[in-house]
Amino acid sequence: MKGGLVSESGAVLLSERRPTPRAEGPDAVVAAISDFISHLAASGDGIPAGVGLAVPGLVSEDSAIYAANLGWSDVPATDFTSLDIPVMLGHDVRTGGLAESILGAGRGLTDFLFLPIGTGIAGASIIRGEPYGGSSGWAGEIGHTPVFPDGEQCACGQLGCLETYASAASVGRRYSERAGVEGVKAEQVVSSDDPIAIEVWDEAVEALSLALATYTLLLDPSVIVLGGGLAEAGPALFDPVRTRLIKRLAFRDAPPLTPAALGVDAGMLGASLLGWRAAGRPELGPGWALDVRSAPLVS
Amino acid sequence: MKGGLVSESGAVLLSERRPTPRAEGPDAVVAAISDFISHLAASGDGIPAGVGLAVPGLVSEDSAIYAANLGWSDVPATDFTSLDIPVMLGHDVRTGGLAESILGAGRGLTDFLFLPIGTGIAGASIIRGEPYGGSSGWAGEIGHTPVFPDGEQCACGQLGCLETYASAASVGRRYSERAGVEGVKAEQVVSSDDPIAIEVWDEAVEALSLALATYTLLLDPSVIVLGGGLAEAGPALFDPVRTRLIKRLAFRDAPPLTPAALGVDAGMLGASLLGWRAAGRPELGPGWALDVRSAPLVS
Missing domain, CATH: 3.30.420.40 (ATPase, nucleotide binding domain)
Structure with a gap:
């Protein structure tokens, strides 16, 4: 799994990759995500305003309803972090599509x-x-x-x-x-x-x-x-x-x-847009100027 | 072509059918529609609040952009009536779909x-x-x-x-x-x-x-x-x-x-919903109770 810290001006302050402990079961994956979020949060300047997560399967903004691959069934968004921050979930492919629509090849x-x-x-x-x-x-x-x-x-x-x-x-x-x-x-x-x-x-x-x-x-x-x-x-x-x-x-x-313009970063950037939506800042995103990169942030 | 007069409570006060003078060219069809609307309007109690039209081809709310069958190219909505009433156009199949969604099989x-x-x-x-x-x-x-x-x-x-x-x-x-x-x-x-x-x-x-x-x-x-x-x-x-x-x-x-619930009346009923939208009354429709009819209004 990939994660990052994105500022309100769209600067990617940090991006990292961690293994997904799928073999350890559904709860272990949720716990690993929670740890990852805490780690990313601690790396920034103060607590983040919101968290966005792109997950597979059937998903609503506030629940990972079903994911066969991960064994998830009705995991509330708030279970994914121990921090007191608003969380918004999105479907993995659609979150990538959101990023391409606002920041990438579908801009405008x-x-x-x-x-x-x-x-x-x-x-x-x-x-x-x-x-x-x-x-x-x-x-x-x-x-x-x-x-x-x-x-x-x-x-x-x-x-x-x-x-x-x-x-x-x-x-x-x-x-x-x-x-x-x-x-x-x-x-x-x-x-x-x-x-x-x-x-x-x-x-x-x-x-x-x-x-x-x-x-x-x-x-x-x-x-x-x-x-x-x-x-x-x-x-x-x-x-x-x-x-x-x-x-x-x-x-x-x-x-x-x-x-596509964002490559493997589409999901992470889309999740950052969801995070800012969770924080009550849905207006962020369209104004961001993303540098054209020759290499992905997280490969 | 079919036309009707639908009250703000959804009562179909009148519905009629007229031949489409396709062979006489694009302008003749527009003129025939305008005559039809004047006739329907004169049959009611006062001037109608709005006119809705379901037309084929490429269409926006205020223009019949292109219709190969009828020879239309960029006909403004206002050309379809000589009366001083707001007009809204819709695509024929989608207008039927609008009616089914608000009044028919897709209600709710x-x-x-x-x-x-x-x-x-x-x-x-x-x-x-x-x-x-x-x-x-x-x-x-x-x-x-x-x-x-x-x-x-x-x-x-x-x-x-x-x-x-x-x-x-x-x-x-x-x-x-x-x-x-x-x-x-x-x-x-x-x-x-x-x-x-x-x-x-x-x-x-x-x-x-x-x-x-x-x-x-x-x-x-x-x-x-x-x-x-x-x-x-x-x-x-x-x-x-x-x-x-x-x-x-x-x-x-x-x-x-x-x-489908509305049969051949779907287009006419959808057009009436557009007419009420043209009149600034988009809230009309969902509350209408349509009688279950065994026969179409206009066959």
Whole structure:
């Protein structure tokens, strides 16, 4: 897990990374977060005004309702710190989307898609200026939309999910399986001339184009912001996806595809925006001038 | 076109239908609407407080920006009436969705899908209580999402669109083509035991289930409201679509499918809500008690 201390002018005073003690159970993770927050708080100048946390699963502002990976069930926001500071929770992908909307590639835009493509694929729809969680917090599962109705079985149990073709993990896995080798990474597949690599990457690009065409037709985003590890492929990802997306859309323009601006810091910066909201300072953020960084704050 | 006079308590004082003089050109349609409004206004008790209009194409509250079918380009809302009354425009499908959200099947719900299935298919996403038009007014084109990536060519130019399999017009057309007969209607296909009819209907159901699974995963609606002519098929539509939708979703529940409540009156009633908004009375609507009607006001 990553954490940081962000001033009211947006200066990142400190950022650190700690292991998540997942194997020790749900309470141990909550306790580790609480320790981390106390440590960060003690490193600053006085007590922080608020705490923001980006967490996985089903989440409301004041409760981590459910997280299969961590074993959480209805953990109140206040359990995450022993300090007497207001806390606000956000969904991990949507908190990254919030940061991209206020500080990053979506600055000034009210309606767009933030799509990080990493080990898995989930999206944050920014709608009328705010990330959208749906009627019960489960929106954004674009990674499990059925792009190929009779396609391969996904680990989730469904058929033909985007994620099972186009996540970084899937691109590596699918190549390894077909080529009969082990542990090939997505970035090797993307840059390879090997016919199997070209085929696997082509299927990933086709799956992404289909999902983005559907998203565009349903939600008319002004921009699609691609992030996560796979977006580092740059033109090898953006160029073919753009071409196929345009081809899939006959009667409307394709929205521009643009790279995310905040990289691995999106979640931490989004959490800082939630922290300032918790502190009753929701106006902070839009005025922050973030330096363009060549390296992430926490890698 | 349909028009009506709706009181501030929601009583439909009058509703009528007139032909749309499409063949006479864009200005003739605007003039016919203006005449219709004057006629409706003269039939009431004093001048109406406001006018609401549900129109196709690209539309903002104060302008009919673009409508290919009618030849409209940037027609100001005020051109639609010679009376000195405030006018508000809305997109046709989204205005129906507004009516279903305030007066119909979505009453009390803030986040759901209204999907009328008729000659064509377009949806209205109700998001945080209001129909959502996207970044530029083109949201809701679920009928042209590519449910079968290598599927049949749609009239729009794309491949495998939902609409080309599942609209009432397509169900009739696809049966007629395969069976080598002419002019069979969707309702005949739905109720037939003919193997070709069963096949065509099965493909329509599969296409709908795929589109609704994708919508559910992306937007997490609390309910999916099905309307339009094809929804009259009742259990022959709802039962198989519900079963297939549940089957397509492995890790989350399917939202309930429910029939639209307002039928062909949804657009007219939604326009009346816009009219009252134009009049500065946006609070009207939620308190209206609509009689359950067995027949539409205007058929």
